[in-house]
Amino acid sequence: MNVIAPPLAIDGPTLTIRKFRRERLTLDQLVRIGTISPEGRTLLAIIGRVRCNVLISGGTGSGKTTLLNCLTGYIEPDERVITCEDSAELQLQQPHVVRLETRPPNLEGEGEITMRDLVKNCLRMRPDRIIVGEVRGPEAFDLLQAMNTGHDGSMGTLHSNSPRECLSRLESMILMGGYNLPGKTIREMITSSVDIIVQASRMRDGSRKITHVTEVVGVEGDVVTLQDLFVYDMFGEDANGRISGRHRSTGIARPYFYDKARYFGEDKRLTEILGAGEVLDEHGRALGERLAQS
Numbered sequence: 001m002n003v004i005a006p007p008l009a010i011d012g013p014t015l016t017i018r019k020f021r022r023e024r025l026t027l028d029q030l031v032r033i034g035t036i037s038p039e040g041r042t043l044l045a046i047i048g049r050v051r052c053n054v055l056i057s058g059g060t061g062s063g064k065t066t067l068l069n070c071l072t073g074y075i076e077p078d079e080r081v082i083t084c085e086d087s088a089e090l091q092l093q094q095p096h097v098v099r100l101e102t103r104p105p106n107l108e109g110e111g112e113i114t115m116r117d118l119v120k121n122c123l124r125m126r127p128d129r130i131i132v133g134e135v136r137g138p139e140a141f142d143l144l145q146a147m148n149t150g151h152d153g154s155m156g157t158l159h160s161n162s163p164r165e166c167l168s169r170l171e172s173m174i175l176m177g178g179y180n181l182p183g184k185t186i187r188e189m190i191t192s193s194v195d196i197i198v199q200a201s202r203m204r205d206g207s208r209k210i211t212h213v214t215e216v217v218g219v220e221g222d223v224v225t226l227q228d229l230f231v232y233d234m235f236g237e238d239a240n241g242r243i244s245g246r247h248r249s250t251g252i253a254r255p256y257f258y259d260k261a262r263y264f265g266e267d268k269r270l271t272e273i274l275g276a277g278e279v280l281d282e283h284g285r286a287l288g289e290r291l292a293q294s
Ligand SMILES: Nc1ncnc2c1ncn2[C@@H]1O[C@H](COP(=O)(O)OP(=O)(O)O)[C@@H](O)[C@H]1O
Pocket: 021, 025, 030, 033, 035, 058, 059, 060, 061, 062, 063, 064, 065, 066, 067, 207, 208, 209
């Protein structure tokens, strides 16, 4: 809840109430409303289960927190999970969850507990996985460190508009921490920590789509190499202004996280989904062209 009064609010006192849905959307519901296809849902389920390190990227209100919450549904009940948030929104169902929340400074400007303090502290709490509600500052460094040092399956959301931009935002957040690290070192750190970036988008018609499930592959020269595993192709808009398009795998049957999947016995399912490499058929192409013209 927020109240702002004159002279700051020019036309009079204003009260704003932001109300959260009590029940979070589930992945099955996301399939029903077209945010992701059934194959994409299975892919996300595997990614969540086999302990990939995941960043969920997207704009404000694109459904990042909702997605993060869905992904945590695939964490095994015997894993110890610690969540760090600015305001507790996640609803994990596992028994071994410890929830931490940051604290703003008091009126005298004292007593602030930052996200970075929380992430650092939770490393001393023997977590299997660390979940950071929203990464927006120097805690990015500590989260990557955690991902890199035996806390496989850690996750967080980050505000950005594409998987590529997600990397550069991450890089500048690490620099905010005051580390004087060369860009190349930071990029190598990102590559060895983050496995998957899931991109969420709010489309022009108000619908939300998962537009990319992308793998962070390596560093070549000065550039981090990304590999799309699953994407959304937009054909255009129909007469009512609704977006049309479809999700498809890009045909990479053996992603870099294949070994993790095999360890958990998910390799067959993974290859089935990704290897399908559904190329647009004639019908899809014709529909796309027609919509683009109209
Ligand atoms: N796939 C979706 N389709 C429709 N509405 C969604 C979807 N995902 C989330 N929402 C709704 O959008 C709003 C913002 O979602 P949230 O996950 O908090 O976004 P973010 O964390 O990106 O700001 C919520 O009211 C949520 O219920």
